[in-house]
Amino acid sequence: MAGVELSGVTKAFGGFHVIHGLDLKIDDGSFTVFVGPSGCGKSTLLRMVAGLEDVSGGVVRIGGTDVTDADPVARGIAMVFQNYALYPHMTVRQNIGFPLRMQGAAKKTVEQRVSEAAEILQLGELLERKPAQLSGGQRQRVAIGRSIVRNPDVFLFDEPLSNLDAELRVSMRVEIAKLHKTLGTTMIYVTHDQTEAMTLADKIVVLRAGRIEQVGTPVELYTNPASLFVAGFIGSPRMNFLSGTYVDSFVTLVNGVSWHAELDIDGSAEILVGVRPEHFVPGPASVSLPLSVDIVEYLGGTRYVYAALPGESPLTIEDRGADDMQSGSSREFPLDTSKALYFTPEGKRLYALG
Ligand SMILES: Nc1ncnc2c1ncn2[C@@H]1O[C@H](COP(=O)(O)OP(=O)(O)OP(=O)(O)O)[C@@H](O)[C@H]1O
Ligand SMILES: [Mg+2]
Numbered sequence: 505m506a507g508v509e510l511s512g513v514t515k516a517f518g519g520f521h522v523i524h525g526l527d528l529k530i531d532d533g534s535f536t537v538f539v540g541p542s543g544c545g546k547s548t549l550l551r552m553v554a555g556l557e558d559v560s561g562g563v564v565r566i567g568g569t570d571v572t573d574a575d576p577v578a579r580g581i582a583m584v585f586q587n588y589a590l591y592p593h594m595t596v597r598q599n600i601g602f603p604l605r606m607q608g609a610a611k612k613t614v615e616q617r618v619s620e621a622a623e624i625l626q627l628g629e630l631l632e633r634k635p636a637q638l639s640g641g642q643r644q645r646v647a648i649g650r651s652i653v654r655n656p657d658v659f660l661f662d663e664p665l666s667n668l669d670a671e672l673r674v675s676m677r678v679e680i681a682k683l684h685k686t687l688g689t690t691m692i693y694v695t696h697d698q699t700e701a702m703t704l705a706d707k708i709v710v711l712r713a714g715r716i717e718q719v720g721t722p723v724e725l726y727t728n729p730a731s732l733f734v735a736g737f738i739g740s741p742r743m744n745f746l747s748g749t750y751v752d753s754f755v756t757l758v759n760g761v762s763w764h765a766e767l768d769i770d771g772s773a774e775i776l777v778g779v780r781p782e783h784f785v786p787g788p789a790s791v792s793l794p795l796s797v798d799i800v801e802y803l804g805g806t807r808y809v810y811a812a813l814p815g816e817s818p819l820t821i822e823d824r825g826a827d828d829m830q831s832g833s834s835r836e837f838p839l840d841t842s843k844a845l846y847f848t849p850e851g852k853r854l855y856a857l858g
Contacts, residue, residue: 505689506567506580506657507532508553513562515548515714522548523714525562530692530707532567535684537701538694539737540711546694549711550660553692554583567657580657584664588647590635596622597631600649614653621649624686625679641672645679652687661693665700673697680704698740702726710734732851735778741808744819745847746777750854755846759813763791763841766857775854778845781808781822789842795819796834811837 508530515523522545530536538546551557553564555576564572571579590599600621601614609617622628625645635643644664651659661680665673677700684691684704695701701708702722710717710725710733718730722738729735735743748757751772756762767775784793795811798818809829810818821837829835846854 505532507534507690508658508692509563509565509568510549510553511563511565513549513552513564514560515545515552515557516560521714523552523560526714526716528709528716528719530690533688533690534706535691535693535704536707536709537705538692538709538711539696539701540717541737542696544711545714546711547662550583550662550692550694553579553658554581554660555579556583581660582651582654582656582658583660583662584647584651586663586666588644588664590643590646592635595632595634596627596638596646596649599635599646600627600653603650603654617653617655618649621652624652624683625649639672640668641676644668644676648680648683652683657690659689659691661691663694663696666696673700677703698738701738708738710737729845729853731853732776732778732847735845735847735853739780741781741820741822743845744779744781746779746813746816746819748775748777749773750775750846755841755844757793757813758816759794761791761793763789765841765844765846767846767854768857769854774849776847776849778847779819779839780843781820783840783843784819784821784823784837785840786838787840787842790838790840792836793839794834795837797829797831799831800829809837811835 510526510528513523513526540546548557552559555574559572563570566579597618601618604614604617622631625648627645627649630642665676668676681704693704705722707719708722708725709719712733718725718734725734725738746757748755750767750769753764753766754762755765755777795813798810798812801808806822806824809821809823811821812818848854
């Protein structure tokens with residue numbers, strides 16, 4: 505078991521800088537998820553922790569030890585990739601035991617660790633099969649089994665579930681959460697999947713162009729994002745942004761709908777109002793927004809209504825209504841302004857006073 509600490513870590517490929525002096529402390533035993541747009545440096549960062557990629561500057565510590573120049577095998581880590589390659593000619597048993605045999609472990613040790621891993625991952629029945637005789641989820645479990653037998657201090661996962669179909673992703677997500685509970689080992693996990701990030705993480709690290717934008721618990725990032733970028737990135741469907749103005753303690757949208765708010769601004773300003781899809785609900789601080797309905801998606805218990813202010817792009821509204829709502833019709837939607845967040849047009853969060 506070990507925590508991970510990055511201090512002033514930079515990375516450049518030739519003259520191309522991809523990670524810019526990054527500091528991050530990952531607690532021992534925690535589950536940390538890296539998210540961010542494609543190309544922001546998630547895999548590069550993970551590979552630098554693993555030692556598969558040299559750092560251009562800064563220090564990497566695992567369990568308090570400086571491993572900046574240490575070989576991958578000396579770091580006590582195990583990494584699971586999206587494209588896990590199993591050996592097709594080996595059985596599940598042989599695949600899982602492979603890293604231990606490579607280390608020259610005793611036969612008895614190999615047997616014991618393989619059966620422990622098989623039990624944790626419920627692969628006991630499948631040990632004599634070849635990879636071709638397994639489903640995608642079972643194969644991914646074998647790949648994880650191969651990392652478990654090494655008994656690492658830190659698990660590194662780079663989008664391990666993205667090759668699986670939707671249903672399998674959900675069940676494997678639960679498996680990985682259980683694995684973390686059972687083993688209590690530090691895990692660092694890269695994903696594009698909002699649900700994986702929100703459900704698995706103790707802490708989410710939002711990366712943007714090689715810098716940390718915000719670190720926090722899933723709830724912190726969802727309810728209290730530090731910037732427009734985080735507000736728009738965390739949450740699915742994403743937060744709506746409405747343009748408006750702030751004058752004399754009043755927020756006014758382009759259609760003239762307005763409400764009182766005390767923001768940390770001197771004088772007047774152009775602002776963006778951020779509203780989550782589930783915040784179009786009545787309440788003491790609600791205003792009524794006349795919108796024209798574009799499309800309605802029924803999901804069973806809830807539905808997403810895509811509806812727009814004249815001349816603006818459609819908003820996503822989540823509601824539980826079952827009444828008939830025709831495309832092209834106009835209607836009033838309540839908006840709970842107490843839940844609204846405010847940003848400058850440049851993306852800086854504006855905080856409400858008091
Ligand atoms: N070996 C390399 N040589 C040059 N540039 C590289 C190399 N590896 C990665 N990069 C660049 O570094 C940046 C970060 O890449 P990285 O793979 O870390 O992104 P990512 O956040 O994992 O993206 P994705 O979500 O698409 O997997 C990208 O601009 C990428 O093109
Ligand atoms: Mg990547």
